[in-house]
Amino acid sequence: MHTASSSTLGPRAALDPLQLARTVLLSESDAIAGLATRLDHHFVSAVKMLLDCRGSLILSGMGKAGLIASKLTATFASTGTRSHFVHPAEAIHGDLGRIAEGDVVLMLSYSGETEEITRILPMLRDFGASIIAITGQPSSTLARAATVVLDLGRITEACPLGLAPSTSTAAMLALGDALAIVVSQSRGFSADDFARYHPGGSLGRKLATVNDVMRPLAECRVAHENERLREALVNQRRPGRRSGAILLIDDAGKLSGIFTDSDLARLLEAKRDAAIDGPLSDVMTRRPTTIQEGTSLAAACDLLAMKKISELPVIDHDGKPAGLVDITDVVLVASDDDEAPAVDGPTLLKLVAPPMPRGSSAKKK
Template identity: 55%
Template sequence: MDGAALRLTAETPQEEVLRFGRTIIQQEAAALSAIAERLDARFGQALDLVMQCPGDIIVTGMGKAGLIGQKIAATFASTGTPSHFLHPAEAIHGDLGRVDEKDVVLAFSQSGETDEIVRLIPCLKSLGAQIVAVTANENNTLARAAKIVLPLGPIVEAGANRLAPSTSTAAMLALGDALALTCSWRRGFRPEDFARYHPGGSLGRKLALVEDVMRPLTECRISRYDQLVRDVFVSACRPGRRTGAIMLVDEQGKLAGIFTDSDLARIFETGRTELLDQPISIVMTQSPKTVTSGVRVLEALSAIAKSKISELPVINDTGEPIGMLDITDLVDLAASSPSGETAIAEPETPWTVPFPNQNGSDA
């Protein structure tokens, strides 16, 4: 891309703007493909060092490389490898107390000559920490001090001026992610493990267990299946926001059926009000769809979508109700999956290694 030949202005045609933007992405994508091809045995050596680390993975870098390092430290930590970021400038002003001989330091620097990183190296060596360097090549100060070097190879930054860290930081990000996620795979990290580190937000709720997000019995409407319909609605009254269904149990306290507000509406719509004075077992849905405790919300939401229901009772191993999942409580999760498919998808790439099944157990 010749910067002199193309200067974008407010009058630049839209097609030229799009071409410029696409070229940036294509330049970075080409660099990532080249790095993937160059990956060699040193990647496996670095992985072994990380896997065998008795301490933490300390990630460091300055400037844009430091921002990438912060993201990689977060990826390690969220996928089962204890890790935190060490700012190289702050390190020599007291933060070196976070590092000891049990740690592995993952250092990012394109040139390998960044002043703050170079000043940090002897300090890390004196503490006994081992260094894995992510840098352009093996002919720089950082690389010579490292136990293992993961070279990025020749990098040309994207854009007209080819100066701003772009292709190099994309390469660092991809290589760091590859190391962290391969480590996670080697550890057998599962979706339920991921949920422990991500309890907040939509993803965390999907991966949580149903008993963590269900409405407990104290907030549910529950009654005996042999009571009259009108008596059930009186006895099962609960203060506050109610579920749209009543769970009905037998003499042993096991779930026998479910009766929804829609079922009640149909009685009035059809004019069969005499059913109000009949046992609710006559009009309830017998053997309703249920989910057992210990199942992930992700799987329960899939069952709700496939069965086109609004309430899903949660039962224990003996068939007793312990709570209720109501679609109104999960609407944000359902909205994030318009097709109703909520299972974690297997990667489409035909991997040459036996990746763990990401779908979990069947609902």
């Protein structure tokens, strides 16, 4: 096996990786801190342009700046600003068709002289698109073509060679994030708005409502409170996974009670066989724990855990049943997450709610 000479290993052996890493981080953090002190009316003008934009926000950049622009496109889109990324090299081969009058183009280029970018600037003006430039050269071709210039200031790259975009792209990312968040908050973007754009993963679960996971009324077992128990058990069969509860309604269609499989088991254990042919009103749980439709899933999980119940009826504002949250559905939602570590069933259930005693139902405690 070939062994490297000591002269080859010398410079690498002398390198202090922790010191170099700290230098890179401090360089980038200093540049971002400097941006905070440099912000002025130009930033406010950029915010106003985006708030007044009647079209889409188009982000573009070449190389590493283009990758930052692509990330910022996702940030703007997820916080309420309709945005798209256009690669400047592809723009002259047809992608300029994505840009229209009324759009705002946010262009990232530290030098402001990147050929692919300067080449499309005249066309952007012809299309009637406004330009916001994020650049480190306020007198560059890009800056002169822009309506608003966000100046990054003089930046020295953290790369020891001073060549690889590092500090400059970190500054671009931070400034773009600041712009996206300020615009979002200025629009009054709410947690409910955020939830609409983030329905998946652990984030989606935090923002979901009971409507997102409940079994709709058409899939629930529903019976009148005066119906006989045996008839309800036979007539309320549903395809697929069966709910462990029958929602009971009164003459006005409002939820008056609930009867669960656990309640049936208790009747049989107590040898009350005759009750099976009696009305549900005699054996149902009256005034069960319920939750309003539109309430957060987190609140539903809290109720399931606190009351130690397996089924939670969802009602509308008139007190009529709208659906049912079943503990098994909550567990399925909790397990359907690519970001979550793999866990077994019992562990997963503990993540959702504490262990429930056998025979628990939606009784009011």
